Amino acid sequence: MATLRQEFVVDAAPALVWDVLRDFGAVHTRLAPGFVADCVLEEGGQVRRIRFANGYEVRERLVGIDEQARRLAYTVVGGRAEHHHASAQVLAEPDGRSRFVWITDVLPDAAAGPIGAMMAVGMPAMQKTLAALAA
Numbered sequence: 001m002a003t004l005r006q007e008f009v010v011d012a013a014p015a016l017v018w019d020v021l022r023d024f025g026a027v028h029t030r031l032a033p034g035f036v037a038d039c040v041l042e043e044g045g046q047v048r049r050i051r052f053a054n055g056y057e058v059r060e061r062l063v064g065i066d067e068q069a070r071r072l073a074y075t076v077v078g079g080r081a082e083h084h085h086a087s088a089q090v091l092a093e094p095d096g097r098s099r100f101v102w103i104t105d106v107l108p109d110a111a112a113g114p115i116g117a118m119m120a121v122g123m124p125a126m127q128k129t130l131a132a133l134a135a
Contacts, residue, residue, distance in 0.1 A: 062074050
């Protein structure tokens with residue numbers, strides 16, 4: 001299994017970043033506009049159908065929201081990978097800023113290339129959005 005990890009530090013309070021991340025159905029407007037073009041909640045809000053800016057679509061099932069750890073976990077339903085589980089977490093930096101950590105596990109290992117490329121595009125979009133919210 002391949003594990004992909006992306007992270008950045010942003011000049012925003014952890015409570016603000018967590019409020020944005022935990023809003024599972026608003027990833028396209030609050031967290032990653034420009035990277036995620038659309039998001040529709042299904043199955044009582046437990047699944048989100050996402051369309052990325054490049055046209056690729058995926059369904060993600062919410063696995064859990066851990067308020068104490070400020071961590072959200074989800075898995076891709078269907079899709080090209082045999083297994084695709086991800087989590088994003090907001091950690092407090094000593095200076096009051098936030099560290100955003102996104103970890104994705106995928107099978108087969110060959111899926112890591114395309115998924116890693118998508119993550120590399122998504123991270124700057126999230127960082128830009130969160131920095132603008134904090135300004």
